[in-house]
Amino acid sequence: MKKIFPIALISLLVAVAVFGAGCTSSTSGSTLQLAGSTSVQPDAQALAQAYMANNSGVTVNVAGGGTAAGITAVGTGTAQIGTASANLTASEMAQYPNLRPYPICVDGIAIIVNPQNTAVTNLTLTQVMNIYTGNITNWNQVGGSNVKINVVNREQGSGTRDGIQKIVLKGGNFSTGGITQSSTGAVKSYVAGDPNSIGYIATNALDTSVKAININNVAPTYANLADGTYVIERYLLYVTNGPPTGLAASFLNYTLSSAGQAILKAQGEVSLNDVPGYVPPTTTTTTTTATTTTTATTT
Amino acid sequence: MVVTFNRAVRTLRRSGTRDAGERFIQLILLVCAVSSIFAIFLIIVFVFSQGVPFLAEAGLGFLTTSVWLPADSFAAGTWGIFPIILGSLIVTLGAVAIGAPLGIACAVFLAEIAPPAVRRLLVPSVSALAGVPSVVYGFFALLVIVPWIRGQFGGFGTSILACWIILSVMILPTIISVSTDAVRAVPREYKEGSLAMGATRWQTIRSVLIPAASSGIMASVILGMGRAIGETMAVLLVAGNSVTIPGSIFAPVSTLTATIALEMGYATGAHQQALFAMGVVLFVFILILTGLANLASRRRVTF
Amino acid sequence: MSGEIEISVKNLNLWFGNFQALKNVNIDIPKNAVTALIGPSGCGKSTFIKTLDRMNDLVDNVKFTGEVIYKGRNILNSDTDVVALRKEIGMVFQKPNPFPKSIFDNVAYGPRVHGIRDKKALNEIVERSLKGAAIWDEVKDRLNESALRLSGGQQQRLCIARLLAVEPDVLLMDEPASALDPIATSKIEDLIYELKKEYTIIIVTHNMQQAARVSSHTAFFFLGELVEYASTIDLFERPREKKTEDYVTGKFG
Ligand SMILES: Nc1ncnc2c1ncn2[C@@H]1O[C@H](COP(=O)(O)OP(=O)(O)OP(=O)(O)O)[C@@H](O)[C@H]1O
Numbered sequence: 031m032k033k034i035f036p037i038a039l040i041s042l043l044v045a046v047a048v049f050g051a052g053c054t055s056s057t058s059g060s061t062l063q064l065a066g067s068t069s070v071q072p073d074a075q076a077l078a079q080a081y082m083a084n085n086s087g088v089t090v091n092v093a094g095g096g097t098a099a100g101i102t103a104v105g106t107g108t109a110q111i112g113t114a115s116a117n118l119t120a121s122e123m124a125q126y127p128n129l130r131p132y133p134i135c136v137d138g139i140a141i142i143v144n145p146q147n148t149a150v151t152n153l154t155l156t157q158v159m160n161i162y163t164g165n166i167t168n169w170n171q172v173g174g175s176n177v178k179i180n181v182v183n184r185e186q187g188s189g190t191r192d193g194i195q196k197i198v199l200k201g202g203n204f205s206t207g208g209i210t211q212s213s214t215g216a217v218k219s220y221v222a223g224d225p226n227s228i229g230y231i232a233t234n235a236l237d238t239s240v241k242a243i244n245i246n247n248v249a250p251t252y253a254n255l256a257d258g259t260y261v262i263e264r265y266l267l268y269v270t271n272g273p274p275t276g277l278a279a280s281f282l283n284y285t286l287s288s289a290g291q292a293i294l295k296a297q298g299e300v301s302l303n304d305v306p307g308y309v310p311p312t313t314t315t316t317t318t319t320a321t322t323t324t325t326a327t328t329t
Numbered sequence: 330m331v332v333t334f335n336r337a338v339r340t341l342r343r344s345g346t347r348d349a350g351e352r353f354i355q356l357i358l359l360v361c362a363v364s365s366i367f368a369i370f371l372i373i374v375f376v377f378s379q380g381v382p383f384l385a386e387a388g389l390g391f392l393t394t395s396v397w398l399p400a401d402s403f404a405a406g407t408w409g410i411f412p413i414i415l416g417s418l419i420v421t422l423g424a425v426a427i428g429a430p431l432g433i434a435c436a437v438f439l440a441e442i443a444p445p446a447v448r449r450l451l452v453p454s455v456s457a458l459a460g461v462p463s464v465v466y467g468f469f470a471l472l473v474i475v476p477w478i479r480g481q482f483g484g485f486g487t488s489i490l491a492c493w494i495i496l497s498v499m500i501l502p503t504i505i506s507v508s509t510d511a512v513r514a515v516p517r518e519y520k521e522g523s524l525a526m527g528a529t530r531w532q533t534i535r536s537v538l539i540p541a542a543s544s545g546i547m548a549s550v551i552l553g554m555g556r557a558i559g560e561t562m563a564v565l566l567v568a569g570n571s572v573t574i575p576g577s578i579f580a581p582v583s584t585l586t587a588t589i590a591l592e593m594g595y596a597t598g599a600h601q602q603a604l605f606a607m608g609v610v611l612f613v614f615i616l617i618l619t620g621l622a623n624l625a626s627r628r629r630v631t632f
Numbered sequence: 633m634s635g636e637i638e639i640s641v642k643n644l645n646l647w648f649g650n651f652q653a654l655k656n657v658n659i660d661i662p663k664n665a666v667t668a669l670i671g672p673s674g675c676g677k678s679t680f681i682k683t684l685d686r687m688n689d690l691v692d693n694v695k696f697t698g699e700v701i702y703k704g705r706n707i708l709n710s711d712t713d714v715v716a717l718r719k720e721i722g723m724v725f726q727k728p729n730p731f732p733k734s735i736f737d738n739v740a741y742g743p744r745v746h747g748i749r750d751k752k753a754l755n756e757i758v759e760r761s762l763k764g765a766a767i768w769d770e771v772k773d774r775l776n777e778s779a780l781r782l783s784g785g786q787q788q789r790l791c792i793a794r795l796l797a798v799e800p801d802v803l804l805m806d807e808p809a810s811a812l813d814p815i816a817t818s819k820i821e822d823l824i825y826e827l828k829k830e831y832t833i834i835i836v837t838h839n840m841q842q843a844a845r846v847s848s849h850t851a852f853f854f855l856g857e858l859v860e861y862a863s864t865i866d867l868f869e870r871p872r873e874k875k876t877e878d879y880v881t882g883k884f885g
């Protein structure tokens with residue numbers, strides 16, 4: 031009892047401080063709030079930094095929280111731009127009918143295994159599906175040694191998990207036999223430590239601690255992602271509630287400009303300019319109407 | 330809490346003749362007390378208002394079925410948290426089963442056996458153990474214990490056993506410090522009486538000291554249990570978080586707290602309410618534990 | 633001094649850290665008799681009797697020299713089995729200290745820790761010990777009640793019963809009646825009178841009349857020294873030392 035009192039007091043003070051700070055910053059006109067996909071977060075942060083360097087007095091906050099949280103944030107007006115690594119769901123569209131998705135780049139998802147797993151270098155999309163639905167449980171079923179496959183998943187709601195479910199599982203259910211790791215980093219460090227494991231992470235998070243598997247004999251290289259021959263890929267999106275205006279429109283324009291796309295490329299994403307057939311939008315008007323046609327396909 | 334409040338009000342009324350400075354301080358204290366109660370009350374109301382309607386709608390199946398697909402974009406949400414409740418219970422009870430005997434043994438050692446020099450070294454170490462952030466424990470377990478389990482027993486390594494090991498260590502400081510106080514509070518005369526009859530030190534500890542300290546020790550165990558069931562970060566890292574009924578102690582599990590933490594960031598709509606409903610379930614668990622703790626510490630020292 | 637000697641103390645010195653609490657004490661304690669220890673507060677009476685069952689060992693920085701011969705052996709030797717020693721030389725404390733257990737369990741505690749498990753044997757021991765401590769009639773119908781509900785005098789007799797249950801040879805009593813009213817005190821004194829037939833008793837007391845009533849020998853301690861040791865009658869009526877006379881006549885202390 032005695033201890034609860036000061037703790038509660040402190041939390042109250044902290045809450046007041048945070049609320050106070052939140053109020054002042056959101057009423058200021060020169061602040062842009064982004065929230066959403068953790069896959070987009072590092073990209074958006076890099077863009078925000080460059081943007082703020084060019085536009086003094088402007089603050090761009092990039093929050094995470096996941097795709098769904100980003101959609102809610104933009105739908106309820108907490109954020110001006112929601113970031114998403116998955117297309118809007120029907121229920122999200124029903125809840126916030128004015129939401130508009132704008133693709134900003136192509137992001138691949140790499141299927142990764144431990145570097146010690148030298149026997150397996152390629153899997154077909156169907157094999158990956160069967161591993162994740164639980165129909166294949168032993169590495170020897172896909173050309174590896176006779177050990178159980180330790181399947182690593184992301185948590186429910188993760189955009190990366192959602193991407194795998196759409197592209198690889200074709201909407202099917204994940205087997206419940208695997209474990210769930212709470213972030214890209216956690217998946218990577220788990221797979222780096224377990225020779226029998228398989229996991230998935232965004233291609234831009236790849237490094238030598240894990241080994242990316244070829245899918246249908248195609249490696250997740252930049253060129254293969256750009257021309258779509260590596261099939262586990264999706265568009266990363268900005269989502270606005272109604273046509274973007276003011277700072278949001280300006281930031282979207284910047285993102286789609288060649289400077290913005292160069293930053294995304296440096297972040298390991300595939301620039302829209304390298305996607306065959308992509309037509310860059312005009313960047314002079316403030317109410318940008320990006321080519322929403324490019325969002326239609328994610329495979 | 331309520332008693333404190335009433336007392337504060339009464340003191341305020343009586344203090345008419347005291348000087349203004351003192352009254353002012355009392356007023357501040359009263360405001361603090363009221364606002365802290367209010368804050369706790371608000372949190373409880375909020376969690377229940379979010380969770381209870383969902384519980385009412387989802388019905389008993391929420392607690393008894395085993396398929397948990399709250400955020401599946403291809404299927405309507407499926408809500409069954411039985412494996413998660415089970416996971417929380419297994420993880421908590423196991424951690425206490427390991428941590429309590431260890432902690433009590435440590436407490437007896439510190440209170441009765443350790444030479445003063447050793448005690449001076451160990452007591453601050455135990456407090457330091459309590460101050461380590463849980464994410465550090467979790468990270469340590471992820472890097473050391475999980476690979477060890479994987480190497481020894483196969484499987485993922487992230488498992489019930491990993492949770493037990495790390496949680497039992499994490500609840501040690503609570504159990505040790507509260508139990509040590511309980512053992513030291515046993516009147517010296519009991520110990521002398523026993524020794525003077527030719528009982529050995531161990532017989533004295535087992536037959537007199539521990540029984541006489543049992544209510545305090547019990548309270549320490551239940552406090553430790555509360556810490557174990559509420560622990561989130563460390564468990565999140567080493568549990569594996571799969572929503573299935575675990576087949577062995579080497580299988581991954583998920584717990585109420587870890588699942589809430591894992592999914593809260595993404596959850597919207599019904600999913601979010603389902604997580605709050607899990608919060609309500611957790612709250613009820615903790616309420617039961619706190620009740621037990623109070624009972625245990627109030628129980629008269631007879632046996 | 634006639635009769636057998638139970639404990640023979642020779643050149644006993646004892647220090648708590650740098651403080652010398654006992655100074656070259658020499659005394660022979662007679663068997664099956666009551667020996668009283670008197671002296672002003674802080675003179676080392678408790679320290680002395682705690683030496684006899686090695687309870688001073690519980691103090692961190694205690695050290696001692698000299699000999700305490702009991703059953704032909706110097707119990708101050710470091711190889712003494714103090715657990716076995718304390719079974720033979722039991723102690724009753726100033727403040728009654730029954731365990732927070734039932735009356736029965738208090739008395740059965742000693743036999744149990746010494747390995748007696750048989751229920752019937754325990755029942756017999758408990759009854760015999762409670763009778764021996766003259767408390768059986770008062771508690772025989774409430775053996776399963778908590779010992780803490782007994783009155784102070786009853787508690788002290790229960791503690792004596794508890795001690796008798798381990799069948800010691802020597803009973804050390806450190807002001808056993810100082811926390812009790814006159815009626816309870818006289819019951820304890822009667823009990824001591826009975827017990828001396830079978831036990832060697834050493835009693836610390838501040839009450840001169842009590843020493844005179846219950847003991848056959850009395851030792852007067854002052855500032856850690858044994859000033860005078862004689863038969864109780866001699867010590868009270870014909871003290872050899874001036875200090876003893878001053879003390880027993882109430883001039884100080
Ligand atoms: N554990 C200890 N550490 C240090 N000094 C002690 C300790 N126990 C006793 N003493 C000291 O030894 C001396 C003798 O103490 P003791 O308790 O034997 O006196 P006493 O004759 O029993 O007195 P009283 O009649 O008040 O019980 C006192 O000066 C006391 O302060």
Ligand SMILES: [Mg+2]
Nearest residue numbers: 677678679806
């Ligand atoms: Mg004394």
